[in-house]
Amino acid sequence: MKIQLALDRVDMDEAIAIASAVSDSVDWIEVGTSLVKEFGMQSIRTMREVFPHKTILADMKTFDNAAYEMKLCFEAGANVATVMGAAPMATIELCKRVADEYGAHVMIDLLNVSADKVDELRRLTGVTWCYHVSKDEQEGQGTSAVSLSLATRPTGVRAAAAGGITVDSIPHFSRLGVDILVVGSAITKARDPREAARYFREVIEENANERELVER
Numbered sequence: 001m002k003i004q005l006a007l008d009r010v011d012m013d014e015a016i017a018i019a020s021a022v023s024d025s026v027d028w029i030e031v032g033t034s035l036v037k038e039f040g041m042q043s044i045r046t047m048r049e050v051f052p053h054k055t056i057l058a059d060m061k062t063f064d065n066a067a068y069e070m071k072l073c074f075e076a077g078a079n080v081a082t083v084m085g086a087a088p089m090a091t092i093e094l095c096k097r098v099a100d101e102y103g104a105h106v107m108i109d110l111l112n113v114s115a116d117k118v119d120e121l122r123r124l125t126g127v128t129w130c131y132h133v134s135k136d137e138q139e140g141q142g143t144s145a146v147s148l149s150l151a152t153r154p155t156g157v158r159a160a161a162a163g164g165i166t167v168d169s170i171p172h173f174s175r176l177g178v179d180i181l182v183v184g185s186a187i188t189k190a191r192d193p194r195e196a197a198r199y200f201r202e203v204i205e206e207n208a209n210e211r212e213l214v215e216r
C-alpha cells in the first residue's frame with residue numbers, strides 16, 4: 001500500500017519542509033486543493049523542482065473544462081490529477097484522454113457520488129477511485145473514513161482512501177486491498193511529521209506481511 005502525503009492549508013515553505021522531512025517514508029506527494037487554489041500552478045511546478053523523482057499528484061478536483069485543467073497541471077509537472085466522480089462523464093473521460101497523452105494518471109474522487117454514477121464509472125478502467133470522506137463531514141458530523149465500503153470497485157481500477165486517515169485505519173484498508181492511503185493531517189499536523197510518517201510506513205509493512213500470511 002502506497003502512502004500519498006496530502007499537503008493542505010500550509011504555505012509553500014511549510015509544504016516543502018514537511019515533504020522533505022517525510023519523503024523517505026511516503027510514495028506520492030499530493031499538492032492539495034488548497035495549495036492549488038492559493039498558489040496556482042506554481043505550487044505544482046515548485047514541488048516538481050524540489051522533488052524531481054517523486055510522483056506528484058495535483059488535487060485539482062476538476063469538475064468541468066477538463067482538457068484545459070489537465071494540461072495545465074501535467075505541463076506543470078504533475079504525474080497524477082484528480083477529477084470529481086460527480087462530474088459529467090464527458091469531463092471524466094476527457095481527463096483520462098489527456099492524462100493518457102501525457103503518460104499521466106487520473107484519480108476519480110468519489111465524494112458524494114450516487115450509486116448510479118458509480119455504475120457509470122465502472123466502464124472506465126486504468127484509473128484510481130478515491131473513496132473520500134470530506135473535511136466538512138469529518139469536522140461537522142464526525143464521519144470517519146473507516147465506514148467506507150470498497151465493494152463496488154471493478155477489476156482494473158486501483159483504490160485510494162482519503163479523509164481523516166490515521167494509523168488505526170491501516171488494518172481495515174489493508175484487508176480491503178486499498179492501493180493508496182491518502183494521509184494529510186495525521187502526518188502534517190503531527191508534533192513530529194517525520195516520525196509520524198515513519199510509523200505509518202512501519203504499520204503498513206506489518207499489515208502487508210500479515211496479509212501475505214493469510215493468503216498463503
Ligand SMILES: O=C([C@H](O)CO)[C@H](O)[C@H](O)COP(=O)(O)O
Pocket residue numbers: 006007008032033034059133134135162163164165182183184185186
Ligand atoms: O482532499 C482532501 C480534502 O478534501 C481537503 O482538500 C485532503 O487531501 C484529504 O482529506 C486528506 O487530508 P486529511 O483528511 O487531513 O487526512
